[in-house]
Amino acid sequence: MSTSALQVARTGLDAQAERMRIIANNLANVNTTAFQRDRAEFATLAYQMVTAAGARSAGDNQYATGLNLGTGVRLTGTGRITSQGSINTTGNNLDLAIEGEGYFQIQRPDGSTGYSRAGNFHLSSEGKVVTSDGMPVMPEITIPDGAQSITIGQDGTVSVTVSGQTEPQEVGKLELARFVNPAGLQALGNNLYAETGASGTAQTGPANAEGRGAIRQGALEASNVNVVQELVDMIETQRAYEVNSKMIQATDEMLRNANQQL
Structure with a gap:
């Protein structure tokens, strides 16, 4: 045999x-x-x-x-x-969720751009908006010292209210990247992806425009893992x-x- x-x-x-x-x-x-x-x-x-x-x-x-x-x-x-994960409200001003397509742009230590949907951001000692690993969000956003409130619109416009001023001032605008084939992105770990030939070139621009999703402040997107389905597959x-x-x-x-x- x-x-x-x-x-x-x-x-x-x-x-x-x-x-x-x-x-x-x-x-x-x-x-x-x-x-x-x-x-x-x-x-x-x-x-x-x-x-x-x-x-x-x-x-x-x-x-x-x-x-x-x-x-x-x-x-x-x-x-x-x-597929979109559920949106959970956190109330944190620097927690951002993307409703729809798109990825945040993150500057990696080697200078290249990584892409992420994880919007649990923080402020560095210099007032820059960064990830939990200290990598800055691109375009770079710096919150001035003494800012009392931070407001981020659905289109990514970042405004702050400074002590002594009645009108909020705009300090920058977050942009999202969109891909023809997002499933073709290479997973790098640390919630980051890299552009590949299969994903296509990043199409960057304001949120809530040209097919890019809207930004929701004070919320985070949860994992899209269905535990029951995974157990059945297991x-x-x-x-x-x-x-x-x-x-x-x-x-x-x-x-x-x-x-x-x-």
């Missing part, structure tokens, strides 16, 4: 183990601000053609179906689900792993019996 069945089952074990890792990462980030869940995507490996469909069998007769033997499965990618993956494991055991027993009989 050929050992190809062992190889096919092994690819199934590897694929299901990788899927379980993706599910585990989704569940681990269920409370991560604006996290977007991943989905495992599979494809069959190359087929071994034994008999071609349509080939002559005898005389004028032809094989109707042919004989093709599969060689297993592989993980082709992780499709990111970019059970399904576990069962598929067990079936492939049993396939290896069954094939091993059949080979052992064949060796004992010969």
Whole structure:
């Protein structure tokens, strides 16, 4: 008996183990601000053609179906689900949520631009609006010392009220980036994504315009992970792993019996 069945089952074990890792990462980030869940995507490996469909069998007769033997499965990618997470009100002036499409622009330490939907921002010692890791939001926004209130409009306009003044003054404007294929962004960790050839070039501009979402102050976008769905997927993956494991055991027993009989 050929050992190809062992190889096919092994690819199934590897694929299901990788899927379980993706599910585990989704569940681990269920409370991560604006996290977007991943989905495992599979494809069959190359087929071994034994008999071609349509080939002559005898005389004028032809094989109707042919004989093709599969060689297993592989993980082709992780499709990111970019659906909107629920918006939770926090009351913090520097907590921002995006309602609709778009990403905040973050300046990374190497000078490149990262993109994020996590809007839990803070003020640095210099008054700059930064992430929890201290990376500044782009375009750079600086809140003057002594500002009593911060107001951020749906279009990203940042206004502050300074002690001694009755009228608020505008100190900057946040811009959002939009992508043709946001699922093609590369995940970098720390709630950041990087532009890739698959995502397309960032289309930046004011919020609440040209397809970009509106900014909601005093709120944060929650993770779009559905715990119930992930648990169902986990059970399904576990069962598929067990079936492939049993396939290896069954094939091993059949080979052992064949060796004992010969």
